Amino acid sequence: MATLKAKLNLTCTDLLSDSIKSETTNTWTNITEGGIISEAIVPTTGGAAKLLYNLADFTNKPAYVYLRNTDTDSAKLIYIRTVDPAGNEDNFIRLKGGEWAWFPWGNSMSIKVFAHTTLTILEHGCFSTD
């Protein structure tokens, strides 16, 4: 089993009277599957969204999802959708060019993706245990 570390730094010095500074490191030592790939997202509508990660492959497994829109144009959006076991779909993340997301997957839905502009590149990965 492999070790995976994810670290988040969040800072802001000028929003409040006091500055915001948060740093968190998560370490997992039992990762068995995962990796990061880059993929061109072709669909441009929610109805045609591509399945990115299937719930059936990760049921009851702790899993961690990384997503990043690699485009340099902030207007080239990538949408991430949930698909519940009944097939209902709903957008929940919108990544502008350059933006990223990281979350521990709730293991209650599959994940689909579509782009505002076809062939926008998504860098993504999912890390899980057995």
Next chain:
Amino acid sequence: MATVTTKLNINSSDLLSDSISISQSDSWESVTQGGIQMEKITGTTGSPTTLYVHGDWYVLSGSAEAAVKLYFKNTDTTSTDYIYIRIGAVDVAKLRGGEFMWLPWDTSSSGADDIKVWATTSGTLLEHGAFAPAGA
């Protein structure tokens, strides 16, 4: 307007034949609303606590500027004291004690859902924040 900067590092030296080392920084310069707070989560799966109401954050439908960034951290030291993040009827994330998440919430649709949370152990502490640009 304020600047919020986030940096994510992902590292693994022994999962693949080659090591993984990702470092991404995102700096957002038009933030006018937001902050971080600590809250005891008493909601349950059948009655989750509403943290962020979509209607409070929704303004510019379809605009790239309507993004709201969300931060969550389960501050509990017991990994099995879970906090779930629910959007609509779906628990999109399961935070074990000590775990964090960051996501740009899609608020661009007028029909988008609120952000709700619930804990497997009542009173588990959640550090959370939302950041938004002017007009949101």
